[in-house]
Amino acid sequence: MTERLEDIAAKMMANGKGLLAADESTATIKKRFDTINLVSTEEARRDYREMLFRTDEAMKTCISGVILYEETLYQKAADGTPFVDILKAAGSIPGIKVDTGAKPMAGFPGETVTEGLDGLADRLAAYYKAGARFAKWRGVIAIADGLPTWGSIKANSQALARYAALCQQAGIVPIVEPEVLMDGAPANHTIDRCAEVTEWVLRTVFTDLYDARVSLEGMILKPNMVIDGKNARRASVEEVAEKTVKVLKATVPSAVPGIAFLSGGQSSKEATAHLSAMNAGYDLPWGLTYSYGRALQEDALNAWGGKPENIAAGQRAFLHRAKMNTLAAKGSWKKDLEKAA
Numbered sequence: 001m002t003e004r005l006e007d008i009a010a011k012m013m014a015n016g017k018g019l020l021a022a023d024e025s026t027a028t029i030k031k032r033f034d035t036i037n038l039v040s041t042e043e044a045r046r047d048y049r050e051m052l053f054r055t056d057e058a059m060k061t062c063i064s065g066v067i068l069y070e071e072t073l074y075q076k077a078a079d080g081t082p083f084v085d086i087l088k089a090a091g092s093i094p095g096i097k098v099d100t101g102a103k104p105m106a107g108f109p110g111e112t113v114t115e116g117l118d119g120l121a122d123r124l125a126a127y128y129k130a131g132a133r134f135a136k137w138r139g140v141i142a143i144a145d146g147l148p149t150w151g152s153i154k155a156n157s158q159a160l161a162r163y164a165a166l167c168q169q170a171g172i173v174p175i176v177e178p179e180v181l182m183d184g185a186p187a188n189h190t191i192d193r194c195a196e197v198t199e200w201v202l203r204t205v206f207t208d209l210y211d212a213r214v215s216l217e218g219m220i221l222k223p224n225m226v227i228d229g230k231n232a233r234r235a236s237v238e239e240v241a242e243k244t245v246k247v248l249k250a251t252v253p254s255a256v257p258g259i260a261f262l263s264g265g266q267s268s269k270e271a272t273a274h275l276s277a278m279n280a281g282y283d284l285p286w287g288l289t290y291s292y293g294r295a296l297q298e299d300a301l302n303a304w305g306g307k308p309e310n311i312a313a314g315q316r317a318f319l320h321r322a323k324m325n326t327l328a329a330k331g332s333w334k335k336d337l338e339k340a341a
């Protein structure tokens, strides 16, 4: 019997658990490995992800699901166990990034449109067979002088809606990710400009999801937080929490079971502090958790450094961030818990 989308979505959000975004494309993981001077071979990518997925306590107590890249969905650990089986054994749901990337948008200088709809129905059927029960598609919106344009917002929003409809038809929960960048050049915009653009984008996305007949109960929203540009950081934790909650309450229907933020270039601790402040300080109609890539992995990647003798250190670092973020998803993270570690 196929599971109901609502039940999968509820499991993704249960008990303060959150998602590990480990779906870096081959080009993106190369950039991450460059920071530790490691060559990105298939074996290095396997070893790195095996380290994370075999952090048993983190996977069992914190990580409800992992977003995988296609290579990883079909990949096996060094001992031959499929990664999908390792995740399932820990009670974590395998997910899959299905877009094929944000590409320059014809006629819209400085903007992108995300590709990957052609043949998507067939790919989703194959991913379902391989064990994936949720998927991710990321639309990217840049803030700059005169940007974003309505044309780019609309094109990205319609692609997200089409993708979400195809996922639900395939028995897969869509993570709908319209990311308003904090670090697109020049990245000096204010938090209020981010709020205005994020509201515009989310209003558009929910209109298009409705038009595409997507069931809100069977999806997860993955938004950016409302935050100032990377080169203009000024807002306090309280201000980020207040402005993010305000925009989400104005735009996200309460039928949506969960919102799982991206980290987007925030430091690991900022991403945790912001999430905790929202959960601690506000009465919210949906669950609010994390779906972090960099903010969950950065410390682990650095502790590991590509060396087999550092696997335990990498796993300790990953477990710590997973625990901190699960506390944040319950609104009970405290700064001194970071120092204690």
Ligand code: 13P
Binding pocket: 021, 138, 177, 262, 263, 264, 265, 291, 292, 293, 294, 295
């Ligand atoms: P970051 O948390 O590093 O932004 O990655 C999350 C993600 O999945 C972006 O698509």
